[in-house]
Amino acid sequence: MDLDHLPPLRDVLDAHDLAAKKSFGQHFLFDLNITRKIARLADVHAGDHVIEVGPGPGGLTRALLETGAQVTAVEKDPRFLRLLEELSQAAGGALTVHLDDALTADETALAAGRPTAIVSNLPYNVGTPLLIKWLTGPFTPRSLTLMFQKEVAERIVAAPGSDAYGRLAVIAQATAQARLVMEVSPRAFTPPPKVTSAVVHLVPHATRLDQALLDSLQTLTAAAFGQRRKMLRSSLKQLGGDTICEKAGIDPSRRAETLDVEEFLNLARAR
Structure with missing residues (x-):
């Protein structure tokens, strides 16, 4: 089996008897039109290296692999390892899966010297601390294309004087160019969250702050x-x-x- 002949994600989840875990903040994105658009917004191309956090059943992962990118997935939930390994086989080994907590994962080691984009439908409960880690920690990605709750996304790109402007906006904009590039309805997810989501694209400044x-x-x-x-x-x-x-x-x-x-x-x- 190859990427062009994979079964629908819902069928894969049913076959593995898997469902989203609320404790992990999981909301699965099955719509390939949306995941492919996220991959395009991330400007990912053949041969690029991508780190994806929280791939779950692999909806966004499939779209990233379709571009010809090499994908390193960091997944905390061991229930998805077998499913993701099957996806890796279908992709000819272009997907590498690490069972790890993204909050403590070593992105420098995962990147192995390659320019690396981070693309992820982030678990809601760790989105902000992960963004701060990537913007202020030792590893500097080529770009970040990340799904958040819309409220959080608006705080990242907020202007001074606005209600959403705060610490997150200052840190994000001091370290990167940040744009809100896409909104996603709750209906696109399984299970649907109670809030609208949004994708933010960030490109770290060429000169890193001391x-x-x-x-x-x-x-x-x-x-x-x-x-x-x-x-x-x-x-x-x-x-x-x-x-x-x-x-x-x-x-x-x-x-x-x-x-x-x-x-x-x-x-x-x-x-």
């Missing part, structure tokens, strides 16, 4: 947005308050949601 600056930015944004209605002199009091605002050339009476990304970087440099 790790000390990244760490400082994370500390600052956590404090500033932890008390977002307070003036910076109050919310950042434990970090220097008036002093670091003065060094960064920022009025300490301003509130966190009014600062743009570059101003937050200036504050991080001032610490």
Whole structure:
């Protein structure tokens, strides 16, 4: 059997007696029109290397393999290993499966020196910490094309002054170009989630921020947005308050949601 003659995913799940686990935040995406569109939005082509987190039954995996990409899948749920191994055989070995927790997986080792895109329909319960890990950790992907709850996706791309603007927007936009590129109805999933989903495409900036600056930015944004209605002199009091605002050339009476990304970087440099 090859990729062109695989049975429908629903039939595969029934054959393996598999269902989504709520504890893993699993919502399966069976619509190949949608998964193929995600692969196109990820700009994945033959010979590219892709890391996919949480492939489950392999709906998005199939679409990625159809492009001719080499796919490394990181799956926490051992129930799917046999199914994914069958998919790997159908793809002529283009799929490699690792039983691991993506929160602790070593992407540098998985990439093995290859430029690597990360493409994933992320489990809702770990989407944000995984994004922070990939944007601020030691491994820098070529790009990230990720499915989130729409509310989270909007927070990633939010502009200063908007209700959605916060710590996640600052960190994402300080480290990458981020665009919301697609919305997905709950009806596309099995089981359907209670919320609309959205795909965000991120391309890390060519020049990576110094790790000390990244760490400082994370500390600052956590404090500033932890008390977002307070003036910076109050919310950042434990970090220097008036002093670091003065060094960064920022009025300490301003509130966190009014600062743009570059101003937050200036504050991080001032610490």
